[in-house]
Amino acid sequence: MTSVFDSVRLGELPLPNRLVMAPMTRNRASADGVPTPLMAEYYAQRASAGLIIAEASTPNAVGQTYPNITAIHNDAHVAGWRRVTEAVRAAGGRMFLQLQHGGRIGHPDNSGGLTPVAPSPIALPDTIFTPGGHRPAVVPREMTPDDIRETVHDFAAGARRAVEAGFAGVEVHGGNGYLLHQFLASGTNHRTDAYGGSAAGRIRFVREVVEAVAEAIGPDRVGLRIAPGVTANGMHEDDADDVYPALVDALSDSGLGYLHVVFADPDEPLFQHIRKHWAGTLIANPALPWPGPLPADGGRHEAERLLAAGADLVSLGRAFLANPDLVERLRVGAPLNPLRDKGLMYVGGADGYTDYPALDTAPGRTEGSATASAPAPAAP
Numbered sequence: 001m002t003s004v005f006d007s008v009r010l011g012e013l014p015l016p017n018r019l020v021m022a023p024m025t026r027n028r029a030s031a032d033g034v035p036t037p038l039m040a041e042y043y044a045q046r047a048s049a050g051l052i053i054a055e056a057s058t059p060n061a062v063g064q065t066y067p068n069i070t071a072i073h074n075d076a077h078v079a080g081w082r083r084v085t086e087a088v089r090a091a092g093g094r095m096f097l098q099l100q101h102g103g104r105i106g107h108p109d110n111s112g113g114l115t116p117v118a119p120s121p122i123a124l125p126d127t128i129f130t131p132g133g134h135r136p137a138v139v140p141r142e143m144t145p146d147d148i149r150e151t152v153h154d155f156a157a158g159a160r161r162a163v164e165a166g167f168a169g170v171e172v173h174g175g176n177g178y179l180l181h182q183f184l185a186s187g188t189n190h191r192t193d194a195y196g197g198s199a200a201g202r203i204r205f206v207r208e209v210v211e212a213v214a215e216a217i218g219p220d221r222v223g224l225r226i227a228p229g230v231t232a233n234g235m236h237e238d239d240a241d242d243v244y245p246a247l248v249d250a251l252s253d254s255g256l257g258y259l260h261v262v263f264a265d266p267d268e269p270l271f272q273h274i275r276k277h278w279a280g281t282l283i284a285n286p287a288l289p290w291p292g293p294l295p296a297d298g299g300r301h302e303a304e305r306l307l308a309a310g311a312d313l314v315s316l317g318r319a320f321l322a323n324p325d326l327v328e329r330l331r332v333g334a335p336l337n338p339l340r341d342k343g344l345m346y347v348g349g350a351d352g353y354t355d356y357p358a359l360d361t362a363p364g365r366t367e368g369s370a371t372a373s374a375p376a377p378a379a380p
Helices: 037-045 075-090 145-164 179-184 204-217 240-251 269-277 300-308 318-322 326-332
Strands: 008-010 013-015 019-021 051-057 095-099 127-130 133-136 169-174 222-226 258-264 281-286 313-316
Touching: 019 326, 037 075, 051 075, 075 095, 075 145, 095 145, 145 169, 145 204, 169 179, 169 204, 179 204, 179 240, 204 222, 204 240, 222 240, 240 269, 258 269, 269 281, 281 300, 300 313, 313 318
Parallel strands: 019 051, 019 313, 051 095, 095 169, 169 222, 222 258, 258 281, 281 313
Antiparallel strands: 008 013, 127 133
16 A cells, blocks of 8 residues: 655656645745745755645736735745745755735735736725735736736746756645635636636637646646635636536646645546546645644655555645654654644744744653654544
């Protein structure tokens, strides 16, 4: 049976284990989107992950979501990210960068006065956090064909900059209610042109972005993240069972490095269909309790279930936030650090970010004691 600790290859990239650190926004960049030295420390602490997928970075200014979010559309961004990738590489790790355009998830106060753009002029039914506090979401401007072409170009340019910054590849974010997901979903895409209507129309923008990014840096260095049925950020999908199979079929021969499925459930027919029809590497993110607490094993049991169901790699999020040495803790059966005050996730600074203890610094533990522990049992 495949274990989370087994080595594997992702294209030409050897991975020492099958545990992926999922991309998670932490709001630690500068106001203009440049990664900070603190971020280099944070990611280097977690370099034992088989693969780190760094947090969402916008490929253009209008795609900015919230304050202090990283970006990848100018030389300063490249230089900041290069410091991060060099620190992770020095610690023995490997990184991809997630490219994300917010679409309607944005605000002029966060993007230098730019009005957010989206497939249709349908506002987010919620507020947006800005430097001045929460503000009502604005109605986005419907993207024109020129907007679409320029955005596709920006994604490709962002991918080239990511490689320049030292990333092994990029993940295109097609889920969680952001721009690509907005094109896929019936609740946010009311277009009547070639980018709307049928499943074939609504997957077109995603397909064009992925194909442009693959052409820019090579398909084996590109992943796509999807979130079928996820309702985050006011999303509604009434035909996910049609849209996602169409998308998978359209990209199945593209040679992409991987497909990343969020909140994957091995018992769901849609996951089973995706695994059957996706010939390449599949990363699965287990459907763990949310917003409830993590299971005591950090999600290992559900990760093993997904591997048994055909996933090649599994991504974990919150467990990696609280445990810089998560792989070793799971390997030796050590208890996991609890995730601290949720408010610390996005406030900036080292608290709740780089100050989680590793095993050799954890209270009550002695140097090397973790290596003598028994393997962690699977959760019931």
